[in-house]
Amino acid sequence: MKKNNWWRGAVIYQIYPRSFLDTNGDGVGDLPGIVEKLDYIAGLGVDAIWISPFFKSPMADFGYDIADYRDVDPLFGTLADFDALLAKAHALGLKVMIDQVLSHCSVEHAWFKESRESRDNPKADWYVWADPKDDGTPPNNWMSLFGGVAWRWEPRREQYYLHNFLASQPDLNFHNSAVQDATLDNVKFWLDRGVDGLRLDAINFCFHDAQLRDNPPKPKDKRVGRGFSPDNPYAYQYHWYNNTQRENVAFLERLRVLLDRYPDAAALGEISSEDSLATTAEYVTDQRLHMGYSFELLTENGSAAYIRATVERLEAAMVEGWPCWAVSNHDVQRAVTRWGNGDASAALAAQLVALVCSLRGSVCLYQGEELGLPEADVPYEALQDPYGKTFWPNFKGRDGCRTPMPWNGGDHAGFTDGHPWLPIPAEHRAISVAKQDADPSSVLNTVRRFLAWRKTQPALQVGAIRFLDAPEPVLAFRRDAEGHAVLAVFNLSAQPVDWQVPGGLALQAIEGHGLAAATLVGERLSLPPRGVYYARIV
Incomplete structure (x- = not known):
């Protein structure tokens, strides 16, 4: 791989569009809001933005359940708004990466609506359908990450369909080459539009075991992992058969052939498997993904020994690839709360940015990380996340890291003129962008200085x-x-x-x-x- 690719050592700023800036007063952030704040983002000193899903969706999982891969949901704006965003970002020197959710879609997608009608229609084999056992129960023991069995009954076909996440997120059947072709064509649509890269959601979930073998049980002391607690039945199994299948490698190589037709287009894979570091090393090569990240630094353990062991293990396994590191994102508790042990201080917030930006690899910084935002305490009655509603009160879901950006100290923090889709805590408004902008010693200004300084240090970049x-x-x-x-x-x-x-x-x-x-x-x-x-x- 060339050593001068823009993504190598890049700092990528993740935008959760629902919570960034609302320009039309409906309480939900939108693409024009991102456009309005691109100067702010460029002023941080980052190299690229990654925008979480803004595609047409019923929003059961807030955009990660896509109903149309080629259109913008009216909640966020229009394709013209996206084109304007792309043009302004490029004018400011920012690369633009977009989320692509390839392994599953929404039950509202036209492909699924056709597939579920019968066993012999043109899209009958585009999803993972299976007959029940003789007693009517699901075909195997696979569990959904969001709780409960991973199979939903469809009476029109008298079969079950697989959903590794919500029941409204059916898994596509990547064993069908037509599904792969259609998926790559959707990716091509955005590459042709000018995007610079893709963040690939749950990319190791594209393929399932064609024999539908049962997952083996996991001992109680091993029931830990990606954002779920031991009370989630998903943690009771080794997930050897419902994801991370060997066939996925060949699909990634097909995807890379497509990406290589676009100068400097890059793919960043989100990888969560039984051995995520080993899978990351396997997936990130000259012929597959450009970058990969897993949840290893998004856990509760922030000790020096754990960080060292994690990085060293990936370094030993990743012979030719390029890692990407993150300590916060839209799926986990904010880092200053998770690793602060009650000390969500400005010094900790600035240090965490410096630390992740000093490891070998590229970096994803999540919106609000530059402010040192702690996790918000969202009461049950205000919860939106279906994951949190299912596992309350043991696990409160992901809403606490998704509350709107505090642009100023006002009632709605300058985020909206309407009613925000999630409450904005007073402690966030107290450390708003406006407040920190005026304080030379703030986390925000410290991060700006640090990122500018990092650009002068080639060793820290590559x-x-x-x-x-x-x-x-x-x-x-x-x-x-x-x-x-x-x-x-x-x-x-x-x-x-x-x-x-x-x-x-x-x-x-x-x-x-x-x-x-x-x-x-x-x-x-x-x-x-x-x-x-x-x-x-x-």
Whole structure:
């Protein structure tokens, strides 16, 4: 792979359009709202935006249930609005990536409406249909990630269809080559329109085991994983057969052939399997995906040992690929709450951005991360997420990280003139964009300075990574790139710590990153709470 691709080392800003900016007063963000704030995004110093789904949808899963892959939902605007967004983003030097949800769609999609009518129509085999067992029960034991069995009965066909997520999100049958062709044609529609990249939702879910074999049970002590708790029956199984099938690799290679027809178009895959790091390494190669990310740094464990072990394991497995890292997104509790242990401080928020932007790979920053937004406490009566409603109160769902952006301190935070689709907490309005913009020491301005500084450090953008031994809570590693070598050290605690720098390292501190800096006396590095240290290795 060329070393000058825009996506290599890029910082990608994720926009959840429902919650970014509402311009028509209906309480839901829209594409014109994104256009209005593109100057703000460009001013952060990021390289690209990733826009979560804005396609036509009944919104059962807020856009991840697509009814028309080639049209904008009226809730968000029009195709003309998207074209305007694309044009302005490009004029500002921003690349544009869009979500593509390939493995499943909505029950409202025309393909599914036709498929469910009979067993012999032209789209009869476009979804995963199966006969019941002799006693009428589903064909196997597969479970839905959103709770309950992964099969829904369709009386018109007297068969079950597979849904790995909501029952209103039927899985497409990628064993059918016509489905692959139609899917790639939908992707081509957006590439022809000028998008620079794709974020591929649940990309390892495209294929299922053609024999429909039962998933084996998982021991109780192993029931942990991607955004679900042990009380979710999905966690009771090893998901060997309902996703991550070998046939998926050949489809990714077909997708890459299409992408390679468009200069510098890139694909970022979201990967969640029984061994997500191994799957990421398998999927991210010169012939498959450009980048991949999993949920390994979106968990509760933010210790130095865990971060090091996770990155090192992927580095060892990913021989030729390029990783992408994130510590927040629209599916998990916000990072300052998840990793702060009650300390959702500005110093922690700024440090987390610096940390994820210093690992080898590209980076996804989620809207509001640049403000240090903590998780919002959304009461049950205001919940919108079907996942949260199902598993309340043990798991409150994903609404707490999806509340609208606080642009100012007003009642609706400058997000809408109407009633926001989710409540905006007072603690978010207190750290709004307007408030932080006026404070040189705010998280927002610290992130701006840091991202501008990072652009001057080639080692942090494209360099190799190697960790140094350090006790908790210190995380230390070096980045090396063609004559540039940088040491990066992070104190991941809310207390000051000292670290003895390994002998033989000649260091020259690098200024300008704007974070709580450490001091080096001899070989003793003193790090303040949530402090960082960057030095050139000379």
